[in-house]
Amino acid sequence: MSVQWTGPEGRVRPVVTAPANVLSSIGQEVDPTDPEIVALAADLVSTMRVSPGCVGLAAPQVGVGVQVFCVDVTGHPKAVTTNGTFVLCNAKIIEASRWRPGREGCMSVPDLTGDVKRAARVVVEALLPGTGEPVTITTDAFEARALQHEIDHCGGRLFLDRVAGAHAIYQRKVYL
Template structure:
């Protein structure tokens, strides 16, 4: 794992041997959202199916750039991210799923607005690293990945890792003054 995105280059959702099914997204205060998920065996059939389901669910959810296992009711350290086409995204690694991911370096902290499918009525200002190094494992093969990213993709990764640790963006805001009613566009 020595390159900028070692192990991820060439991986696509098609690498998963099963098609994904769309799962319902749970909302706060569902207890699964506030419990740290256990680490998983990324080569297990159950985790491979979960990875495919996360991608399928993310793809049918407008504006969704990431989805973690707890958001579909599964306490596990697995999440999907894809910031492709988002106007705030500068660095884009495409669609990927990571298991047992952890932040190994975080720098250049900035505040930014976040929302979440599991907290559909609110957004909040959250301070996160805008440069990030994350390590995790790919579902199916268990191959290690070291991902270096920045900006919006870094924010999305931290948001999803937080879900796997039992945290919502509301747990990261500076206080009630940094929480807002989500705007509804018609």
């Protein structure tokens, strides 16, 4: 079964940045068949697609405190496994293994990156927007990292909450 996003085109929304309260609040679970959630899913995909280097975006990052996010690591140099563009609702990690450190950045923390230890293999259960169909995604490497990062957003956590300490936070390089 494909998890590929085939929903409507959405509108581009502004991305909120830390310390916005919505970024540190646990998102509400959603009814994935609600037309407002389907529209939000489309908006997340559209916003991700116009944002250079963005491989995932969660609803709290556009100011909506719910558990919905999109991911697409296609074409990223660190990607090994990819499921294309997909949107998940109420996602939960049910298995995580092979923990590895890696550098992360975030559109909601635009000036910093940090080293975060995450599972290199995950199994995630979620619901698809529109149909509410349950799905299980098993993935690894960079896509697994992106999923964990977005699930954290839905749980009110930023990557900065997971770094080992100040020594693992870096000023983002700016390329002109």
